[in-house]
Amino acid sequence: MPPLDLSLGLGTSGLDDPAECTATVAAALDAGYRHVDTAQMYDNEAAVGDGIERACADPTVDVEREDVIVATKIHPTNLAPEDVRRTARESLDRLGLDRVDLLYVHWPTDAYEPEATLPAVDELRDDGLADHVGVSNFTPDLLREAREILDAPIAAHQVECHPRFQQAELRALAEEFGHRLVGYSPLARGALFDDDAFLEIADRSGHSPAVLALAWALARDVTPIPKATGDHVRENLRAVDADVPDSTLAAVDALESGGRQIDRDDAAWNR
Template sequence: MPPLELPLGLGTSGLDDPAECRDTVTAALEAGYRHVDTAQMYDNEVAVGEGIAAADVDRDDVTVATKVHPDNLAPEAVRETARESLDRLGLDRVDLLYVHWPTGAYDPDATLPAFDALRDEGVTDHVGVSNFTPALLREADRILDAPIAAHQVECHPRFQQPALRELAAEFDHRLVGYSPLARGDLFGDDAFVEIAERHDRPPAVLALGWALARDVTPIPKATGDHVAENLRAVNVEISEAALDAVDALERGERRLDPDDTAWNR
């Protein structure tokens, strides 16, 4: 299996309107995106699949990722619902299948071998995890036969995840950052906006460019003109001075912090 390519991607959490979701995915792929992220929890896999099918882009050039709902992490449910995700997406496989949250029915010794089996059966090319703590990540790495291809977590200039970035380098997997614009809060963040203005970069481009420069794959959600604007971060140079200024920002709080997460136990 070739290494997983994970360029800047389109996040689809919150794209609840089927027509808007479908059209956004199609527009993103035709603008140059080659990575689309969805989940059973988002209830939009059908629209994502329709958007992929409608785009004038070769399917094999697109990394498609989805995630198994926490309630579906018992072994038989993993196997059944992963195939249901393929049916909704209209695909014969996904490139990347994640454990969405290590909560609910998650039992590492039972759940993770089911992901190995799906990889062996060709349902997914790669296995990933999401919202794991360092301890849970090490445990998953020990149990899985498949290498962990990606770990998806909240990551942005005000929540930079240094420990998980170091572990990604240690384990040689991609750290994928959701909410890379801090759910839009960066646009009203005076200190961050000042850095962007001082270095003549739009705030979104600076945030996404910072992530890419720090070996994080951002997956911003966007619609309309923001889809193409976010993609600019791939080709716009961000100076070391600007990156260092972002690195030095005071750490903030998570934007997504449910009570039952692993880090709140």
């Protein structure tokens, strides 16, 4: 199996209205996105699947199922082996797919037991239900442990990552281990739009704050997956071809950390 080519993706966390979610996914694929991210936790897999089906069935949209990287994640309460096997198949049913390109362990919490959970994920890959496996919200130690247990290579590690929370250690580990770091909340859940220091850099760059944040991620080998609706879907995609000079990227690099936007009490880094 060749490595995943993970381009800027569409994040769907928070797209709770089924009609809006379906329309957004279809519009994103029409605009040129080829990476769609969902999860059992988001309760929108069926709507995401409907959006993919709508786009692929539309003769005016030049996209086939094989062109789209579809990722979903197993809920942390479903990480006992029998639940991994059962709920992954339920996710496929909701998505209307016979396989996903990327299947993540969402959070290493609740029912997560590395020696039990990860072989069940391997089994799904061996059975052809997932082309690649990934992890999400793992600490460096848990990431190393998972690499030792899994037979399959880790294709992606998904974590919060944005200009005010740059994840230097996990970016370095992604380079060392050969997987992609996928950044959720790449716009810091909108906090960047009220961040005077970042806005000043964006203003000098001539790019919108959203485009600059996403272009910074791409330049730092992070695959961002912003949630977007309406006109923002196409605006975010402009980051792929944005011309951002090294001096501007360095100015973003120099921003002080503002901490996490998403910080569950039971997250691995809080234990």
